[in-house]
Amino acid sequence: MGIIDRKKLIHEAAAKSFSLYGYKATTMEQVAKLANVGKGTIYTFYKTKEELFEEIIKTLIIDIKLAVEQVLDESATFHENVNRALYTVHEFRESHQLTIKLIQEERDMGTQTVVEAMQQVEQAIVQYMMGIIQKAIETGEIKPCDPEITAFVMLKMYFSLIIDWQRNHPPLGKEEISKLFELYLLKGLSQND
Amino acid sequence: MGIIDRKKLIHEAAAKSFSLYGYKATTMEQVAKLANVGKGTIYTFYKTKEELFEEIIKTLIIDIKLAVEQVLDESATFHENVNRALYTVHEFRESHQLTIKLIQEERDMGTQTVVEAMQQVEQAIVQYMMGIIQKAIETGEIKPCDPEITAFVMLKMYFSLIIDWQRNHPPLGKEEISKLFELYLLKGLSQND
DNA sequence: AAAATGACCAGATTGGTCTTTTGGTCATTA
DNA sequence: TAATGACCAAAAGACCAATCTGGTCATTTT
Numbered sequence: 531m532g533i534i535d536r537k538k539l540i541h542e543a544a545a546k547s548f549s550l551y552g553y554k555a556t557t558m559e560q561v562a563k564l565a566n567v568g569k570g571t572i573y574t575f576y577k578t579k580e581e582l583f584e585e586i587i588k589t590l591i592i593d594i595k596l597a598v599e600q601v602l603d604e605s606a607t608f609h610e611n612v613n614r615a616l617y618t619v620h621e622f623r624e625s626h627q628l629t630i631k632l633i634q635e636e637r638d639m640g641t642q643t644v645v646e647a648m649q650q651v652e653q654a655i656v657q658y659m660m661g662i663i664q665k666a667i668e669t670g671e672i673k674p675c676d677p678e679i680t681a682f683v684m685l686k687m688y689f690s691l692i693i694d695w696q697r698n699h700p701p702l703g704k705e706e707i708s709k710l711f712e713l714y715l716l717k718g719l720s721q722n723d
Numbered sequence: 724m725g726i727i728d729r730k731k732l733i734h735e736a737a738a739k740s741f742s743l744y745g746y747k748a749t750t751m752e753q754v755a756k757l758a759n760v761g762k763g764t765i766y767t768f769y770k771t772k773e774e775l776f777e778e779i780i781k782t783l784i785i786d787i788k789l790a791v792e793q794v795l796d797e798s799a800t801f802h803e804n805v806n807r808a809l810y811t812v813h814e815f816r817e818s819h820q821l822t823i824k825l826i827q828e829e830r831d832m833g834t835q836t837v838v839e840a841m842q843q844v845e846q847a848i849v850q851y852m853m854g855i856i857q858k859a860i861e862t863g864e865i866k867p868c869d870p871e872i873t874a875f876v877m878l879k880m881y882f883s884l885i886i887d888w889q890r891n892h893p894p895l896g897k898e899e900i901s902k903l904f905e906l907y908l909l910k911g912l913s914q915n916d
Numbered sequence: 917a918a919a920a921t922g923a924c925c926a927g928a929t930t931g932g933t934c935t936t937t938t939g940g941t942c943a944t945t946a
Numbered sequence: 947t948a949a950t951g952a953c954c955a956a957a958a959g960a961c962c963a964a965t966c967t968g969g970t971c972a973t974t975t976t
Contacts, residue, residue, distance in 0.1 A: 671913075671914065672912040673906070673912055679884075680907075680912070683884070683907055686880065686883040686887065690876065690880075694875075694879065695872070698846070710876070714876055714907070715908075716911050717866075718907075718908065718909050718913075719865040719873070719908055719909050721866055
């Protein structure tokens with residue numbers, strides 16, 4: 531010990547404060563106090579509050595990717611993997627203080643910085659899924675298609691089913707959503723006699 | 724002439740004012756003035772401002788349905804009709820002052836009454852599409868499925884493609900969206916060798 | 917000398933007060 | 947009897963002093 535990694539301390543303090551109070555309600559002094567560091571010190575590592583926040587978001591994206599990687603299975607079907615991936619993202623969002631708080635702040639206050647951050651996260655998920663889709667196209671498991679639009683549509687559909695649907699209906703279970711996903715996106719509605 | 728249908732006058736004045744200023748910025752006095760009617764008179768026909776607004780929304784829903792009915796074609800395919808219907812709804816939203824203003828007010832101010840009204844409209848569209856889907860199931864044109872969830876998914880997917888996608892990308896054309904819709908929802912992504 | 921700090925500042929935010937506006941009522945009018 | 951607009955309570959808005967906050971930098975600490 532003795533030598534302390536101040537940047538790490540600040541990063542952790544910021545992560546904690548953003549998780550606890552959200553973006554707007556987190557003050558730089560608060561972060562400094564939590565990190566046991568002078569306020570000025572923060573500015574030797576980060577140019578602005580926003581830059582500090584962006585770093586936290588980058589870490590968040592990495593964590594989500596890690597969680598998804600953990601459930602992917604090379605030998606499983608495309609459909610199975612996509613379902614696992616999207617469900618994992620959904621679970622992550624609902625079980626981590628930071629995402630819970632940011633979703634709330636975005637909804638209730640519409641803080642611009644937070645809105646942008648959440649779009650970044652969404653974009654990162656789409657990028658990640660593009661990879662999975664690209665592979666499935668190459669192996670011939672699915673038809674050729676634009677990977678980005680496909681990933682985008684999958685994400686939107688998944689969240690529609692799991693989030694928007696339950697605004698007016700009893701929520702759909704994990705298994706149900708998997709089945710719907712398969713019907714609509716994989717098999718298609720057409721009768722192929 | 725001579726005898727004037729005051730209720731109609733009020734209704735038209737309200738429609739105009741809501742279109743011009745949105746829900747919040749429309750005052751009952753304003754409506755009265757536009758209708759050439761005393762403020763109290765409004766309250767002999769409508770209990771509250773909200774009730775007056777609801778009536779306007781009901782008319783809006785009817786107008787949207789009419790626009791959709793105009794483009795439906797009994798002899799066309801399910802896919803073709805669904806596309807026409809959704810595109811017509813989209814066009815309507817973008818070309819009518821009232822919907823433009825309300826979408827804006829919902830986004831910028833989040834007025835509760837407006838949010839609820841827009842959900843009502845969405846719900847009505849889903850209901851309407853349920854009918855189309857139900858028929859297609861009965862004729863065997865598409866697989867059996869829950870008509871409500873299907874309608875819901877179709878609407879969400881369509882608006883994702885036409886609205887959300889162009890937040891970060893060049894907009895997709897009408898024809899492109901039709902093709903994507905067919906690929907994702909009708910044919911499905913699976914290779915069926 | 918280099919790194920860390922917190923007093924400091926301009927601009928933003930907040931909380932509280934006073935003023936205006938607005939939805940809704942009802943006694944009066946036509 | 948139907949219509950009206952003056953009227954009212956409550957909500958929204960304007961206003962302003964006091965506080966707070968992101969960011970800087972002269973001073974202190976190591």
